[in-house]
Amino acid sequence: MPTKKKPQATPSPERRGELLATAAEVFAAQGYNATTVRRIADAAGMLAGSLYYHFDSKESMVDEILSTFLNELWEGYDAVLDAGLGPRETIEALVTESFREIDRHRAAVAIYQKESQHLAAQPRFQYLADSQQKFEKAWLGTLERGVADRVFRDDLDIRLTYRFVRDTVWVAASWYRPGGQHSPEEIARQYLSMVLEGIALRG
Amino acid sequence: MPTKKKPQATPSPERRGELLATAAEVFAAQGYNATTVRRIADAAGMLAGSLYYHFDSKESMVDEILSTFLNELWEGYDAVLDAGLGPRETIEALVTESFREIDRHRAAVAIYQKESQHLAAQPRFQYLADSQQKFEKAWLGTLERGVADRVFRDDLDIRLTYRFVRDTVWVAASWYRPGGQHSPEEIARQYLSMVLEGIALRG
Amino acid sequence: MPTKKKPQATPSPERRGELLATAAEVFAAQGYNATTVRRIADAAGMLAGSLYYHFDSKESMVDEILSTFLNELWEGYDAVLDAGLGPRETIEALVTESFREIDRHRAAVAIYQKESQHLAAQPRFQYLADSQQKFEKAWLGTLERGVADRVFRDDLDIRLTYRFVRDTVWVAASWYRPGGQHSPEEIARQYLSMVLEGIALRG
Amino acid sequence: MPTKKKPQATPSPERRGELLATAAEVFAAQGYNATTVRRIADAAGMLAGSLYYHFDSKESMVDEILSTFLNELWEGYDAVLDAGLGPRETIEALVTESFREIDRHRAAVAIYQKESQHLAAQPRFQYLADSQQKFEKAWLGTLERGVADRVFRDDLDIRLTYRFVRDTVWVAASWYRPGGQHSPEEIARQYLSMVLEGIALRG
């Protein structure tokens, strides 16, 4: 990350965006609760209190980080779901889209993974639970359609399969680093190959 | 494990065990940082200060929870690794053992998943990093042996495969509830079937 | 052996009472907003954080101070109002009772005078507005009865008279010091003499 | 073509006056301490920092509000005191003048009532204490002259009488609203009637 510029003539929405990116990085690295406002401010090169010129509270920072990410995620997902693809192609497209989001919003995804369950308890973060539900409906529905269409195996517990697919995709945010040796598309390709065909060599 | 300095009389190990189980439950539900000592004490029916008769810090509680779990885990793992099985059978045994541990130490596993990365920074929790490394060596080595033996596919990035296998097993601790409709062995069986053979129906 | 009953969840009411008296003194002297928790703690000989063992918040301290005072005040007032006295005797008894309360709860009365209007905006302090209304009803009703009975003058705006009587009584809390040269009863007597007969010498 | 203003030397006194009136309104409504500079700025339609072009501190705003009010008050009082009236007429004139000031400077009077005691502690507000003393001298002196002249009763504690008269006049600022049903002169008349003759009906 390049060193921050002198705080001279910085326009407002850009500064906000910069600060949110900084905050997301720290939240992802240390966890939301363990992150002090002072640490974010340090990383941004300002004093703790100064953050409150831009944001109402620490909570509203995660809020903005998570909701921005989820909005963008669902734009991509909805496009896929509305495309009228078959079950296998839908799963492939959703997985690819997911890894792309992880690439673009790595920090936000990591925060989402670690904190969403505990944040969702508060009314303000209701949308996290809502999203989770939409998520489940989309994936589970596609898997069921695939079983009915004889594209996916029918001898597996479908909810187990769902959790299996869901978790492995998103947990990747904990180790993924943008600019590594694999592009998101390549990771998606290999991941899909494993999930769909298995890792055992076929005789 | 050698007793700490604090308790002057003989603190009942049974009471300790009960209190640790209570603490683990709360840590798993709320996260280590977000859990106050007072909350643990509430759950145990005592006052916050009273816990310090049994433990010398909140940190030493997680410490004992995690090290107890890891000790037991490695007992099982080492037995498997020393049994001289083939790569596929080793993977099968490790996965089955892992789900058994999740069944027995669900709370500890959940804590391990959420907190180990951030705890491992402290010298006191060095053993978490050590364990992680032993872990990687065991799994990665087995996978590599499997590729060499033409039991596992050789067209996949092996580190990607490792992370994929590792994460899917352990992330199960976040949704697994003992006493559910599937036994740990059944979950292991289905999980292995997915990982090894894939979820796509073979033509 | 005969042990004292030790209720578990009861923090010593005596200590609470002492601390509340200290807090009331400081609130009365400096104003609620201008009083820092640290100042109260200083006056009590402890650290700021320690107050939170006994009270939830600074707000709950004023709350308890004011509600305790108002409860006691209304006990006295209700006894007077239920006694079936004539209008003049009722006024006399209410005034005397008021100065007695000022004597007993000087600090609380001073706080009530300064802060009630601004505190009453919060739902928690709804009872302040309720009390104010009961207050007005009791005094205004008695004055009206007195006018009807030809005991009080009928050429005065009755609401003006009410405010005049009410304010003069309570504003005394700002200068009254217990143990001064006049007892509350003596102050009440002189005050009543002024209000009822006026300060001008009759020809 | 708009004329260039002189740099930072001469801010428009009209704008100053407007801003002070706005500030006084807010101070009176919320209390000096509880009023934030930002709230005053909001009410004035500008940003908090912009107020510092006109005033050098929040404190200097109250200072100017209070001193302006007191200067005007003493102009009126001095005129009365220098007029050579008898004690009763002097009291009548002072009271009438006071209600006129309340009518004209309601906000300032309310601030004075609530905050003067606690502000007077600072050297900058020494004049508040001075005024208080002059005030006491004027009223107490007139009352004493009245007792000597056999115009006022001599069976009352004179200091009690002074506080009684003083407080009831000024406390009116807390409920008085300009443009109500009574003019300041009418309120003064009724108030004086109560104080001088009492509220009891004479047989």
Added chain:
DNA sequence: AATGAATGAGTATTCATTCAT
């Protein structure tokens, strides 16, 4: 004259921990 952004000192509150009883 006013803005946008920041400072720095403070404020209420939390919480792990201690310790006499």
Added chain:
DNA sequence: TATGAATGAATACTCATTCAT
């Protein structure tokens, strides 16, 4: 063993004030 009361350091947040533009 456990309690009651306190400590002390940290925490999120507030606000009067500054200053370059």
